[in-house]
Amino acid sequence: MTTVDTDPVTQADAAANIAAAGLADRVDLKIADGGQFLADLPDDSVDLLFLDAERTEYPRWWPHPLRVIRPGGLLVADNATSHPDEIAPLAKLLADAPNCYSTLVPVGSGELVAVLDR
Numbered sequence: 001m002t003t004v005d006t007d008p009v010t011q012a013d014a015a016a017n018i019a020a021a022g023l024a025d026r027v028d029l030k031i032a033d034g035g036q037f038l039a040d041l042p043d044d045s046v047d048l049l050f051l052d053a054e055r056t057e058y059p060r061w062w063p064h065p066l067r068v069i070r071p072g073g074l075l076v077a078d079n080a081t082s083h084p085d086e087i088a089p090l091a092k093l094l095a096d097a098p099n100c101y102s103t104l105v106p107v108g109s110g111e112l113v114a115v116l117d118r
């Protein structure tokens, strides 16, 4: 698993939590812009992409969030019910994307879940 955040303090907290869970050898922590990180990934290289960053930035990251997901892979975006107006542009992009099927899972802050069937 790779986790990306622009904030070194957040990544240090995450590193401590991951180590406490005994998962330090399984997680690669990057300090980087999520949009640029995705843009630099190859096609079809991600099994599961979980978006929990600055929600209004997601449309500017397009098409990379979907381009990088492998066939059968998942995109999950947090805060779909807590911040529906901010997630709506991403939901529209997913709804319009070919071979992409999305739904809202109303747990916690709301998860927008999309599966790529290409």
Ligand SMILES: C[S@@+](CC[C@H](N)C(=O)[O-])C[C@H]1O[C@@H](n2cnc3c(N)ncnc32)[C@H](O)[C@@H]1O
Binding pocket: 004, 005, 006, 007, 010, 032, 033, 034, 035, 052, 053, 054, 057
């Ligand atoms: C709601 S917090 C979630 C943090 C973490 N996922 C968690 O659950 O604890 C949003 C995070 O997105 C990060 N962030 C904001 N814009 C970003 C960007 N362009 N690329 C990567 N991370 C970003 C912030 O630094 C912040 O830590």
